[in-house]
Amino acid sequence: MSFQSPWLLAGLGLIPLLAVAYVLTERRRHRAAAAFASPRVAISAVPRSPGWRRHLPLGLAGLATAALIAALARPEVTVAVPAEQATIVLAMDHSGSMMATDVAPSRLAAAKEAGETFLDEVPERVRVGGVVFNHRAQAVSSPTTERDEVRRAMDAAMTPSGGTATGDALATSLEMIKAQKAPGAIVLLSDGQATHGRDPLPIAGEAQRLRIPIYTVALGTASGTLPNGDAVPPDVATLAQIAERSGGQAFTADQASQLSEVYEQLGSEVATKEEQREVTSAFAGGAAILLLLGGGLSLRWFRRLL
Incomplete structure (x- = not known):
């Protein structure tokens, strides 16, 4: 008080x-x-x-x-009040490392399922946009209250391949929110170290300046491997730095059930704002x-x- x-x-x-x-x-x-x-x-x-x-x-x-x-x-x-005019961008990694099966049935399948949970938890009036990325970032759905539109766009683009352009995905997400001229947040799900494009940490700093927190979810286990045997551990440290620098919060999930719980929590957190009453x-x-x-x-x- x-x-x-x-x-x-x-x-x-x-x-x-x-x-x-x-x-x-x-x-x-x-x-x-x-x-x-x-x-x-x-x-x-x-x-x-x-x-x-x-x-x-x-x-x-x-x-x-x-x-x-x-x-x-x-x-x-x-008090925390509903941010009914907020825009949330869901940025999901579909790089080749998402084929790892340390999160059953696979990281990508678990991510898709959890994305459904997230869309169900976000209040109806909140606009949600979609960005998918591997070695390049792609805006697949402009912010909208039509959840089915976001689902279809995300599903169509989610084929695992290529490297990881985390910085480009964040930059694309920021531009999407800035165009809405409304409070916003980014939910970033990724499992690998950035290998392409821009450095994500300076972009996280820009997000903090714009008061757009980034909530990161590191998916996978340290022992995760691809079918060919290549190790693909999640880059937990960098994702945590992105969240901290932007004013958001970092999560880890090595099981599909944990990922769904994280998304349920995020669905309520990023859709509210603090006000002085x-x-x-x-x-x-x-x-x-x-x-x-x-x-x-x-x-x-x-x-x-x-």
Whole structure:
């Protein structure tokens, strides 16, 4: 929680002073009562003391005063709200290393299945675009709310072959989001080290400047191999650097079920944005309730207001 006018919170320092003044007043009242009549006479004149009930209404009034002072400082809280006008680009690697079968039935098949999960989890109003890449990047679907269009475009282009142009895929995705002139994010799924095109790290820095986070998913295991026996471990370190530099988050998935869980999480994360919401009315309303409660109890017990 934060406050638009935090200096007004200095007024809260009055609350302890008022409490001390109340305690001193009560002590003087007791001393005056003791001096006026002997204890035996006081007991017969006032057979039952109100006890804690005497202090409760004023205690509630003190809390109400504190809430009103906090309301004057205009409190704010950060909340996650749906980014209904957001654009998300799903960039999927279909280089030759995606033929590896360390993620059953294959990395590519698992990626396609998880992509379906992701599209199902993203709110309907959020536009989703598609980029596929091997040794070159290709924008296969402009951002749209039509999920079937994205699915068909991605499926048609996903044949494993060639190297990995991660930087070019990120650059293509950024241009796609910039053209929408709306909040955006990139979800990058890849399993190999960039071998073609631009260096992805400077592009991740540009994404951070544009406030477009990149969420990376490293697919595969360190022992992954192609049918011909070539080792194809995922480049977890570089993907993590891309995510960190852009302000996003990095994930790893060495099983198809894990990949689907990651995409479910991303579907909710990248489709929300944080906003500051002023909650002055809540504090003021709470203060009013406390005052009414204290006043009501005082009237009921003592036939007077506080």
